[in-house]
Amino acid sequence: MSTTANKPAGQMKQTERVVMGGGPGRGGPFGGGQVGQKASDFKPSLKRLLRRMAPDRARIAGVVLLGVVSVAFSVIAPxxxxxxxxxxFQGLFGNRLGAEHATKEQAVEAARAAGDGTFADMLSKLDVVPGVGVDFGAVGSVLLIVLAVYVASALAGWLQGWFVTDVVQRxxxxxREEVEQKLHRLPLGYFDRQPRGELLSRVTNDIDNLSQSLQQTLAQLLTSILTVVGVLGMMFWISPLLAVISLAAxxxxxIISKQVMGRSQGLFVEQWRRTGALNAxxxxxxxxxxxxxxxxxxxxAEERFAEQNEALFKASFGAQFVSGLIMPLMMFVGNLNYVIVAVVGGLKVASGSMSLGDVQAFIQYSRQFTQPLTQVASMANLLQSGVASAERVFELLDAEEESEEPAATGGPGVTRGAVRFEDVAFSYDEDRPLIEDLSLDVQPGQTVAIVGPTGAGKTTLVNLILRFYELNGGRITLDGVDIAGMQRRELRDRIGMVLQDTWLFEGTIRDNIAYGRPSATEEEILEAAKATFVDRFVHSLPEGYDTVISGDGGSVSAGERQLITIARAFLSDPALLILDEATSSVDTRTELLLQHAxxxxxxxxxxxxxxxxxxxxRDADLILVMEDGRIVEQGSHVHLLEADGAYAALYRSQFESAVDAA
Incomplete structure (x- = not known):
């Protein structure tokens, strides 16, 4: 006789896998759920991410155009x-020369005659009028032009940010919508293999991180690259020598960016993997x-949490610390370059080969040149983090889906509920068969009870009727129609199911009863509630049927939650009704009432x-006794007791042990 203890992990149904745990790769109490190791593939994932923005080409073109305008204005301003x-500067020199020299040429000659050739060279390059001071009117006009240029740059940058936000959030x-739809197309087996916390981390944390990374990097990266190009052009225009000095950095x-990025990429991937493991x-x-x-x-539990939390701390600390090294290293290189440019520029002003204004502009450009390089390096690390999250989301989107749905057939014209298993074969693991050559004929209106030890395949049998899993061989028909040729929703609309684990949703008791049939009238809801004895306890609640219950049903007892789920199934009026230990959470008196209902x-x-x-x-029309995925006995309660086989042994083990205990 097979039991869960010796059953291969690949053969376990979902509920069995949850209660195991502790081993690698499994969920379960204190099991956590390991996160698989997978190498990061940055470039393909980035290209795939950018292709998702293709429908917003017009807005992206606007982002680029506004970026060019904003950068052009900001570059020309210095x-x-x-x-x-x-x-x-010229006005100050004009005041210094005074009126003793009629012209600038006379002042230059006088300086050379006095042996001050450096001053003479510098003076010869200036547009100076001896005795004339600073023209504050001209200076004011230039400053107003600069102000207008900066305002125009800021306005274009603001509009660019608006377009970027629109593109990213769309x-x-x-x-998010695609992920939500994907989750509904995934087979039940996928959720069996994935720790719930890890799956939630992909759907929430990773998408949020991707959103923030794109929001921060998309416009900034474009602006930084354009700024580098524009500033570089202006630097060569002003002084090729100083431009070459700046480019030497x-x-x-x-080299610094490549080393830091190569180190941080793997750390960011590990950070988000550890986040998923901690969530699980x-x-x-x-x-x-x-x-x-x-x-x-x-x-x-606290010890395991501390271990996971410590692992996440180390991964996060490593990722953030290593990526944070880029900024101080870039600032050091930039400051070193700034000193060299200032010294060489001062010498060129002194020699008269450059004006002070050009040196000032060039120093500003050198700062503007270093800053976007630093930003590109910093944004690249943010992008690494975002792409690492995108990879995890794409893994979910690429997961194998349920088999393709056939065209809608309408199913049986009038569903009678005749179910036939014809040589059905199924296994969770292809190398370990579970159900082989199972045949069964259930007539309309019959009540079929399925009994057997844990792990015998009882829940698997009904899951196959619901097409939660696809058959490896044979077929199952509903009123003569192969369910594999029906759409899953078309099939499941004809089936009601009540599980041992009660699932209620945030909302009122009325909403939960009507969940499977939203179009039901108030009278139909009340009729179903009375038939399943929900009405008996609802009136003791403060708000009656309008009482709001949480997702875990904490405001009602376990038995009352089960009654609500049974009422939900009955209201849907299915042709097939599946009850998986549906009365296990109710007391004995309620169980007897439910049996009559x-x-x-x-x-x-x-x-x-x-x-x-x-x-x-006992009153079932047909009782199936299952062992190791096979039906070893079938018949009525009386017939199986008379046969004195597996069913009789199970029956005696329950009732004789109860008598002995008494």
């Missing part, structure tokens, strides 16, 4: 401002916090009941 410096919004900057640990522990406290495993409600529909308590399925 040159204009340098002219104001020249006007002031792209991220579309990505570029190779050093690139937190989600798992807090979802089962009652179990953690009951078994006294809080210290162990179910007997009436099952009269016109086929029902599959998975049960461990054999007392609940």
């Amino acid at each position: 040159k204009i401002l340098g002219h104001a410096t020249d006007l002031i 792209t991220v919004s579309d990505l 570029v190779p050093l900057t690139m 640990q937190i989600e798992e522990t807090f979802s089962g916090h009652a179990l953690v406290r009951v078994y006294g495993r809080l210290p162990e 179910m007997a009436a409600l099952r009269s016109d529909r086929t029902s599959f009941v998975i049960a461990h308590r054999l007392s609940t399925i």
